[in-house]
Amino acid sequence: MGARGILLYSGGLDSLLAGRLLMEQGVEMIGIMFILPFRAPDFRPEEDRPARIARDNGIPLRFFRCGREYMEMVKNPPHGYGKRSNPCIDCKIYFLRKAGELMASEGASFVATGEVVGQRPMSQMKHMLRHIEIESGLKDRLLRPLSAQLLLPTGVEREGLVDRERLPGISGRGRSAQMELARTMGIAEYASPAGGCLFTDPQIARRVRDLLDHVPDFDMVDMYLLSVGRHFRAGEGLKFIVGRNETENAELEKYASVADLMLLPDFKGPVVFARGVVGDGDVRLLAAVAARYGRPAEGNDRIALLRRGSPADAVITGAPVDDEVLRQMMI
Ligand code: SF4
Known part of the structure; x- marks a missing residue:
């Protein structure tokens, strides 16, 4: 039996490509999709378009609703906030820790993401990718297939679970390499790349800041109603x-x-x-x-x-x- 991996699936093209690249090597991928607290409590992610796209590409999904524990991180992120109220570095670490837990419970060997070196400021710089890997407890178990050739070989590659030679070395903010890859893999439908979640939206960020400043015990309904x-x-x-x-x-x-x-x-x-x-x-x-x-x-x-x-x-x-x-x- 081939290897099994967990894919951090955002619904966008990059994570979809990361999953498909590994599946082409015979790796079984299970996607984990995070539902941010901006979603309505009665939102049904399994009926949403990204879930359908994952299904169409043969990727079964597990959904994880970001609840109280996630909000505690948002209230006090050890790495601070980005330009707005976005705690991106700690948010990524949180997602990866949860993916690591799923890896253990599903008997998988590693976690893969659609991250591309140098695509986003700060959180996708090389040194930060490494820092996030260690902080999330996934040392040597975290694979970024789209940029694999540009990064040091992970344990996953050294153990031969994944053939590094068959993975690309994409970097930067451009989209053309990903679009070309999608074309050659016959992926016609994918969600357009999101520039960040609602934490990065100026108006929502102000409202998040207001909550942080005035309502220390705010809850999931407060978060959802921000939009x-x-x-x-x-x-x-x-x-x-x-x-x-x-x-x-x-x-x-x-x-x-x-x-x-x-x-x-x-x-x-x-x-x-x-x-x-x-x-x-x-x-x-x-x-x-x-x-x-x-x-x-x-x-x-x-x-x-x-x-x-x-x-x-x-x-x-x-x-x-x-x-x-x-x-x-x-x-
Ligand atoms: S953009 Fe939003 S979801 Fe993405 S890492 Fe930053 S805070 Fe998390």
């Missing part, structure tokens, strides 16, 4: 989210039981989801926010309230909040 609606901070202890459309309103409503206050206008208007300490003055402010983004009318200006999912006394909205006030609160 839903408009976000505002009304004070040290109070943050609120305003739905921008029907879909977002429905999404916010799903998490009513964890909202310290939820506003549900009777009129056409946004759901407002608040987390923190909500005093009477805050309720008036939030109602004025609902009025600003909604269309209350005389006789149709009531807002239902839920506290942690339980109905509370409704309020009547007053004048809409001033845009300048909103601007100053926006995260």
Whole structure:
């Protein structure tokens, strides 16, 4: 029986190529795909396009949801953050440690990634690749097939589990070598390369930073909702989210039981989801926010309230909040 390896599968072309290159050598590959906390708790990765592409290429997948343990790393990454709120180096180490655990439980011999030397700043520099390999506990068990010829032979290659001579030596930011490889391997469908996850998005990064600064015990729902609606901070202890459309309103409503206050206008208007300490003055402010983004009318200006999912006394909205006030609160 041939060797078995674990593939860190991102859904992009590089990891797909890494897997296929090894499979062409008769290595059995099992993919591990990480679901970041920006995904909805009810997201079904097995139905998503990257999973279908993996299946079409003969790569069975295991899904790993990044939960509390991952968030602890995000709160305090030993290697710090990248340009935004992205803890890339520690995130990679985390992924590789988990892949190493899967390697042990699946009886595999190594972990492969689609990393390319010099493709990303910092985390894909040669010395950093080596550092990440050691920190993740995968010394000599970590293979980067796309850049194999440029890196020192790993134990996997020395033991003859993988034929190094049949692997390429791709480097840099260009995509042409990968596209050519995809063409020769008959890979027509793949996801376009992502420039990074939502931690690298300027707006989301600001919201992550706000959570880190104000809500030390934030949870997975807080993380997921960072990409839903408009976000505002009304004070040290109070943050609120305003739905921008029907879909977002429905999404916010799903998490009513964890909202310290939820506003549900009777009129056409946004759901407002608040987390923190909500005093009477805050309720008036939030109602004025609902009025600003909604269309209350005389006789149709009531807002239902839920506290942690339980109905509370409704309020009547007053004048809409001033845009300048909103601007100053926006995260
Ligand atoms: S871009 Fe996002 S998923 Fe990728 S290593 Fe950085 S933090 Fe992790």
